[in-house]
Amino acid sequence: MDNLQKTVAIADGELTILRGISFEIKPSETVAIVGVSGSGKSTLLGLLAGLDVATEGDVIIDGVALSNLDEDARAALRAEKVGFVFQSFQLLPALTALENVMLPLELAGKSDASGIARDYLSRVALAHRTDHYPTQLSGGEQQRVAIARAFAASPTILFADEPTGNLDAETGGNVIDLLFELNATEGTTLVLVTHDERLAQRCQRRFRMNNGALVAGD
DSSP states (O other), X not given: OEEEEEEEEETTEEEEEEEEEOOOOOTTOEEEEXXXXXXXXXXXXXXXXXXXXXXXXXXXXXXXXXXXXXXXXXXXXXXXXXXXXXXXOOOOTTSOXXXXXXXXXXXXXXXXXXXXXXXXXXXXXXXXXXXXXXXXXXXXXXXXXXXXXXXXXXXXXXXXXXTTTTSOHHHHHHHHHHHHHHHXXXXXXXXXXXXXXXXXXXXXXXXXXXXXXXXXXX
């Protein structure tokens, strides 16, 4: 990304959320972004994934500048290359856990969507909850379904907003292991916003958001 900035209109002018962020993430790298609430971490992650548009600057994914794409083209790029774990889960309430994980696989034309989805639900310890709807699942279980959905599509790059934030210590540890297994076996680039020190310490690089600016961590 190059000189990434994000401002929004407010009642008495403009609010700058991100200011002058420039850095490169290499293929297969693992990166953690930490910082206090309200520092701009989730906004940055949304821009990197093409879920939002920068006010200035650009994000380039695999040689493609997001500023050159319309909304449909950005969605197509995400479907092909990007996985995203939302802090708010973003599960479809009318679909079961299995169906939520299967959906992006079916849209991508995978022939064994059900088998792949069942495998990843098993890997996040939810094999016994495949037929349950989101309203029948706890917050931690919904988070695990969202993680399985992101993993199952084998993305080139995975963005995750607090992937262990709603999980107990044991399940959170299992999810961390799964994240880095995906990185090791499939070369998936990981970009993680987190307050979980265990997760941040396992990443190759750590950055800290401070009042809309990004600085290298320790």
